[in-house]
Amino acid sequence: MSIERSLPIGRDGLHVLAVDGVIWVIGQLILLLIFLAGCGRNERMDLLYAERCINCHGATGRGDGPLAARLPVRPPDFRQTVERKSNNQIRRIIADGKGAMPAFEPALRAAEITDMLQMVRFLSREGRDIAWWERFDTLVVAHCNIPWETVLGYDDEPQETKP
């Protein structure tokens, strides 16, 4: 007994169902790709971190960069401080500065600040047991705050501040 005989939809109905199924699976895969896009650490983040952060925060975010020891206050180890801070709190520190740390908002695009924020999160996890909910942080950053510049690249110029 063939399958089409056992189903009430007939041969044509089965074809339609199969095509619909394939389209549904492809659609889900595309949605998953969109969902995951921009969530991983990339070269752009590494470059930004190397240009603007590494001197003080160090290559792995332990606060041991070449300038760290000579600063008035030693930069924190991301592993000990970032976990307790919300994305918004970290974003404000990057944007407005803190102590000897520069305020990057006048110089960087919103998407670059988002990249810095993600980089801080990535570094804060290295070599540490992370809570289950922390795994979703980068998804939240990538999709709830500034999603598309992160995926497509920097296209908006920062606001000019004329003296």
Place this chain on the structure above:
Amino acid sequence: MTTSHKKQSHSLLQRYFFRSVVIFLTMALNLSSASLAAQAQKTGAERRVTRRTIQNFSLIDENGARFTFDKLAGKVVVVAFAYTTCVDVCPLITAALRQTQIALTPQERTQVQLLTITTDPEIDAPKVLSAYAKRYGAEFENWALLTGDPAVLAQVWKNFGVGVKRRARGLIDHTPLTAIVDRSKAMRFAYIGPSPDPHAVLGDVRSLLKQE
């Protein structure tokens, strides 16, 4: 001993004497350089004694008001070149300037002015400079942070011998200069480097305060 032998011996003596002098001088120079380098390593900035007349200039301070260098006549002025998004030498220079300000007595504060002149007018608007200074705890009674038109600033940088090169937005290469200007507007000491020793700066400031 014949005359020719005497001449030869004299010439040999002369040659060795000069050689010894040259070797001695080279060694002394090396030691002196090593000592200066060690000092620069220790303090993070090389101190140079200089005399360079600073021309008057007019810029904008952290409140958006016009600031003229001439109005500081009769004061000793410590001038640092920095920009607010710097992640290299400027945080150390500004921190050293703040340490110097803290160490000044109330009476000295009336006779000593601190200036931070930006090397990045594109970013450093007055309110950006004001927020920057507050993060370091700066007291504005004798510390002003200056910005202005890029063309005017270029003249000021040149005046102090500061080279400035823009690499990207908010990333500037510049001479890490902290200068001390005497009451007659002559630059007398130049600290070149990331971290001028506040005690050494204070010592130079006080020596200039004693001069009429």
